[in-house]
Amino acid sequence: MTSALRTPASAPAPAPAGSCPYERPAASTLPGTAPEDPFGLLDLFDEGFVRDPYPWLDRLRSDAPVHRDPATGLWLVSRYEDIRTVLLDPASFRPDNAQNAVTPLGVPVLRVLARAGFRLRPALANNASESHAGLRRVVTRFFNAQRVAAAVPVIERIADELLDSVREELAGAGESDLFSAFAHTLPCRVMMRLLGIEDLDAATLVRWSDASLELFWGRPSPARRLELAELVGEFHQWLTELVHRRPAPEDSFVGALARHRLPDGTPLDPRTAVGACFFVFIAGQSTTGQLISTVLRRALAEPGVWPRPAHEEGFAEAWVEEVLRREPPVTSWRRVTARPLELGGVDLPAGAELLLMLMGSGSDPDVFDAPGQMVPGRANIRHHLAFGVGRHRCPGAALARTEAAVALRAAARRLPGVRLAPEAARAPTLGLLSFRAPLRVPVVAPPASA
Secondary structure (H helix, E strand, O other), rough: OOOOOOOOOOOOOOOOOOOOOOOOOOOOOOOOOOOHHHHHOOOOOOOOHOOHHHHHHHHHHHHHOOOEEEOOOEEEEEEEHHHHHHOOOOOOOOOOOOOOOOOOOOOHHHHHHHHHHOOOOOOOOOOOOOOHHHHHHHHHOOHHHHHHHHHHHHHHHHHHHHHHHHHHHHHHEEEEEEEHHHHOOOOHHHHHHHOOOOOOOHHHHHHHHHHHHHHHOOOOOOEEEEEHHHHHHHHHHHHHHHOOOOOOOOOOHHHHHOEEEOOOOOOOOOOHHHHHHHHHHHHHHHHHHHHHHHHHHHHHHOOOOOHHHHOOHHHHHHHHHHHHHOOEEOOOOEEEOOOOOEEEEEOOOOOEEEEEOHHHHOOHHHHHHHOOOOOOOOHHHHOOOOOOHHHHHHOOOOHHHHHHHHHHHHHHHHHOOOEEOHHHHHOEEOOOOEEEEEEOOOEEOOOOOO
């Protein structure tokens, strides 16, 4: 989402319109079935890849660790060490394309965004300028360990309130959805509390954030793109008003941005402040909600796991780390080469756009033993790249980890006998270019005799 809203000419064509906003074409053939180029069949938005990407990721990592995807024009980088090399060298592998729209937006969508004044300057994830370090420090200080620790009682209180409603729903209807009723809402309410947002309801912020992810990282139909653009425009207008509101509370995130000075001593311009808020609001609640959804779904599906977070000290934190390693909500991230160079034995030209397969790196057998197994507490668990590494490592990692662990522990304690509903196996999965998570975690109440 750069200032020019650049979109790659080689981006995939939009999916046909349908009732589901994340509708994708039919599943493609699995790796190894094509006689000449099995990777030519890979579709990063395909239902088959989204539901079970591991066969593809394993095959890429072993046979073509730096592979150009003809459908998107992106170079897929799948080995742990190669991804780490890229992230630790921002001078050679720039973040300029990290937030560019994946699917061409089209003139009608650009007009909608222009009417809303939508224009984001590089601030955090896509910022390679000298201003990045200072802006990152603002975010890091606002979400530092002390603040996160102080927020735990708030997270626990909100989690209990939401779980009260889940328990009532289970008692009345016998079933509930832990995604919509709990995982999707908890981080939004926590973020609003931490940022001092009081003039907006959580459902609206969730809707705006999800729309932003789908518009810029998805493959929506033309009609759907127009709907999403209206929501993104509303989000941007609200953020702009928030940034311009004076005086900003001293202890608020907007107040911290207002006090920030750039390397030349000038105040931060409002458009860059809006860009920082845009990124922080989405990362702080949509992606954290996706993490919580996956954490809950995996804990309910793995035999013998669900009771443990409620009773075993440290188990919730260890389980969250394993999910981050094996099934992170941010599955990939983008970089662009600043000059011709070699990566993983492949010569890349200047301007080559890379897609770092973060999800696949967590299953690299050269780094993690038995990568397909969930082993909470494994010795090198913190070595995963789910939050990145280097100067662009996620500054909200501590908050995301804490929220997910608190959510799992609270749900296991308050819903001890709950189990996945039979339809959980068919529940939809969010399948954007860089984001993946269960869109439903349907659960049923325990039998009356339990």
